Amino acid sequence: MGMQIKLVLNYKIFVNGKFIDTEIGENIVTINKELFPNGDLGEEIFSFSEYTRTEMKFFCSDIQAKVEIETYESEDMVTLIPQQEILLSPGGEKENMLVPGFYQILIQTSECTFKGFYKVLPSSMDWERLLNMRNYLEKTVKGLSYNIYIQRSGNHEKNFEHNIFFFELYKYLNKNADILLNNIRAIIDNPITDIFKEYKIKSYTKSNSSKSQRWLNSKGYKYNSNVYNPSMHYEKHSSISLDTRENKVIKKILDYFYKILLEILDNYNKIKKELLERRMNLNEQIKETERHFEKIKSIPSTKKAQKETELTIKRLNEESEEYFKNINIIDNYLNEINKIKNFIVQYKEETWLNEIDPNIVIKPTTRLMKNRHYNEVYEIYCKQEAMLAQGKVSNAFPVKNTSKLFEIYSCLLVKKILEEMDFQWTDGWLKNIDDIMAYNGDLVSGEKIILKKDKFTIELIYDNELNKIKDVKNTRISQVVSVNSKSRRPDIILNLYKENKYKGSAIVEVKYRKKHYIYNNHEDTDVIYQLRDYSSLRYYDGEKNKLDTTSSVGKIIVVYPKQNGACKFKDNVSDFAFVQIEATDLTKEKPYGYEEVKEEICEFLTMYDAI
Known part of the structure; x- marks a missing residue:
């Protein structure tokens, strides 16, 4: 039996504040020349979900063997020897987690080399939808950047x-x-070098060949005063050459x-x-x-x-x-x-x-x-x-976990809906970047996009933590504030103004989760508690140093990835709207759930005759 290589993967998921074993638990991947005769491991030698904590241990009968593999903790490949283990991804939602994609693995032994990839999968949508979302974000941000560049130059x-x-x-x-x-x-x-042998005249001798002797008899007298006791020798010596194919x-x-x-x-x-x-x-x-x-x-x-x-x-x-x-x-x-x-x-x-x-x-x-x-x-x-x-460059959207990409996609979807209602994007985000073509297209927390139509102005603000009322009193800065809310960081908030006078707000909360973690009929989820906090937000008028007595939020919409069940439903008590979204290219077609989100935003704007 030939040399055997084993990769032992241990998977855990984060539930109720701790990591527990998944249904798979442990996965053993066997690698040998019989299974992979050309050394190509393919694009998916093993795979796991982006939020899964994954450890790997390397076993091999060849003590000289080693594995080089990409992990969450370093941009460089990490090296393992037999019996060593490593944490590939920490699990949960962390900044340094491995995002969905392909990651390199290289196994070298004294007999052969194996090279391929392992795959990190999105957790709440399929691979094709993730690619659609990434491609749309790349294309959209690049197109917006170019349009602004054209306007400026x-x-x-x-x-x-x-x-x-x-x-x-x-x-x-x-x-x-x-x-x-x-x-x-x-x-x-x-550098990579070649070793070659050639005959040279040297002042020392190592291996006197017949060719060396012939040289001494025919030409040696030119270099030696006594050919019977020579000081110079013509022998074959090893030399190093830099003139290799690799260096060329x-x-x-x-x-x-x-x-x-x-x-x-x-x-x-x-x-x-x-x-x-x-x-x-x-x-x-x-x-x-x-x-x-x-x-x-x-x-x-x-x-x-x-x-x-x-x-x-x-x-x-x-x-x-x-x-x-x-x-x-x-x-x-x-x-x-x-x-x-x-x-x-x-x-x-x-x-x-x-x-x-x-x-x-x-x-x-x-x-x-x-x-x-x-x-x-x-x-x-x-x-x-x-x-x-x-004739083009593939300019990847900033690397982010899928939940963040889904938030940004949803934010651009809301922006597109407002533009379809004749609101014009006038300021904020890309329009505020001086070096527009060097910008990587990211939408950072707190980013504000301004849209206008006739007498109305909408502030579309992404992932911004709202101030508490105690922190802004007497500052003369008007804003939507939290009074006694624990949750005060909506993913998307729309603030509507008419002739610079505040009218009301709508919130679009983005949840990259399965539906039963968002809403169920048995008990209130953490999402429901969060939405109730948002429904109590109020507007603080800095000029008058006055807090509105009623809620400023006229509409709350929750969007989440497409799954089984109705595209939209509402909570009977609170009137919160829950809408499924399928990430597709917004420039080619309106995605699943687009019209339902638009309907909810229309209801909000109709309250203030902004349509």
Whole structure:
């Protein structure tokens, strides 16, 4: 029987404040050459839910064997030897938990190597819905960022997408620059080498061969005064060569990145030149408008024209300042690009790589794939090459656990519903980011999105902890506050104003759970207690230093992932609405539950004639 490898997985779930064994309990994964003859473990050698506490112990009959595996506690692979165990994921909802996705595992023995992935699954939705949600968030945030970028730069030309593509190439390289350069530095210090043997003239002897003797008889007299007692010898010696296929690949990859950086630099220098010209023309327009204002400001009959001219000057100055900010942003890009380029030039021309001829097709060898530093450089190259081939860059939404992604998805869903009702997004979130194209698209806690329609304004605020009334009295800052509530951090709150006067609020609470953990007919869940707290929130008028006597919350909606049962139901006592949502691409179709959430928001707005 061949060598046996076993991975013993122990699973626990968090229930009522403690971890207990799951129904599976323990899972034993067996790995050997018979089961995996080519060493490929596939994409799912084992799997577990994102909220499951998972420990793994490594067993192998080869004492030289080791496992390298990705875990929650480090971005680098963690190494195990036989009999060692490790915590892969801590379980529960923690910031450093493993989010759904694929994680690498590499097993090396004295006989063979196995490589593959294990999979972390979403807990309350299927894999396809999770991918739909992630893809939508990536596409939506990227699209919103680009639209704002277009508005700010005034760039409506046909080659705008081309410029965006170059930006994404830069963003990818800049994001991976430290990894790339650190690995190149490690390769320079400890390269892959070949050992070869060649005949050399040396002042010492180790192995006198027949060829060495022939040399001594025919040419030895040129180097020795006495060939019968020679001091110089011609023998075969081992030498180390840096001119390996792996080093040729690295040199060619550096040449590849260097050419891309030159293209990116050229593209951004063109954009900078265009912005400078536009700002110069705008400044001339400002001067001309100011001269016109000087001519009319002393004429009493031109009061209206003076006011309009002053507003024009203010608007033009704001546009000029916006150009100035964007020029500075481009300068920062250029500095970062040049920094990466200069490092690459230094490694190419001032180290032993200068002597390497890169005239080779980039193709990985076994030695390259097994060496972590060479392999990571090659993987960065492969991803960059794939982007160029596709003409686009895959820009992943910030890594978050599924419950957070579901919250952000729900927040954008509510925003889309309001925009469908003719509310216009005017301020907040992406519109407040100076360096819009360097922004990763995250929606952070406390973020505020402002939407307006006619006389009405809505503040859509995400995951913000409300103040207690005792903390805001006499501050003259008007806001929705908690009076005696334990729960005061709604996932989404909509504050409605008419002509800057507060009218009321609605709350959308997002729960990434199974329905029976949210609502059941036998007893009140923690969610119900939370919603009752929200229903007692009130509005504090800072100008009058007065607290409303009744609740400010006119509507409470709970959204949760699609499951069995009715799409929407209401609690008979409190009138809380519970709606199932299926995460799909909102740009292509309205997801399951969309119309039901919209109906509830319409009811809220109708209370104040805001529709």
